[in-house]
Amino acid sequence: MSPTTVIAHRGASGYRPEHTLASYELAVAQGADYLETDVVPTRDGVLVVRHENEIGDTTDVAAHPEFADRRTTRTIDGRAVTGWFTEDFTLAELRTLRAVERLPRLRPAGAVHDGRYGIPTLDEVLDLARRSVTRAGGPVGVYPETKHPTYFASIGLALEEPLVAALRRAGMDRSDAPVYLQSFEPGSLRRLAQVTEVRLVQLVDCSGAPYDLVAASDPRTYDDLVTPDGLHAIADYADAVGLCKDRMIPRRADDTLGEPTTVVRDAHRVGLTVHGWTFRRENAFLPAELRSSTDPADVGDLAAEIRAFVAAGMDGVFTDNPDLAVAATP
Known part of the structure; x- marks a missing residue:
């Protein structure tokens, strides 16, 4: 069996505020691929x-x-959101802000680090990866996601070309580079496929539909994307699927793990690699039989959950806890 790919979700975000260089540095130290x-x-x-x-x-x-x-309300992917938005700040202005823990009640140990770290650029994360080595001695890879690409294109800040330009500056815009580019929107991936040869990943949520399809009045949903025909179509433009984990092993009514679906087998049949998201150690995120107590912040048996999905054929795991995933996978 090939080793399971460990993907540090926003870094080692179970231990440090997410999307900080400290979180990514810890992920490297914990053995993330x-x-x-x-x-x-x-x-x-x-x-x-x-x-x-x-x-x-x-x-x-x-x-x-x-x-x-700067606090305002924007419509993002059809939903009204109120707050502060990166597109209203220059990089110099964002550099004056400090990161905080997104889930302080579940992760008080992460909140201890509030205010210590800034907001990194993609270039800085790419540079860290280029200077780092995996547990197997190879280069650490990167796995960027185009976030809300339809929205950003609508305001003149399309993501695809700048993303590929960043890879090119880092020497990572090659078919053999340790890079996956991911998106929930098929249109964004199709645009990327025209300008880069790195591997592409179609993300699939547990429900709903990709926003670019919604905006185009295309009736297809994520359910349609994971049918055998849908996966065959994905294989025309992508190399992998990033599946909400319930797509692979749904929960029963009592919140325990049920039986695996056929989606992993179906994806493999058309040549797609399967990565699953998101695996976290807190009871709040675990199936009922793997929780350690009734406290949602307590640490349960994440290793057992990961092993169940690897046994179902999952090739890679998005996790907030890279150390536990490394220990749990072959």
């Missing part, structure tokens, strides 16, 4: 790494009176 990043643009067109372009939950922006007038 890939560093996963969400990319969003600044007003001056620089790609930075944040889970969302709204940064009220992941930075101390609310404590900066000089930016109080």
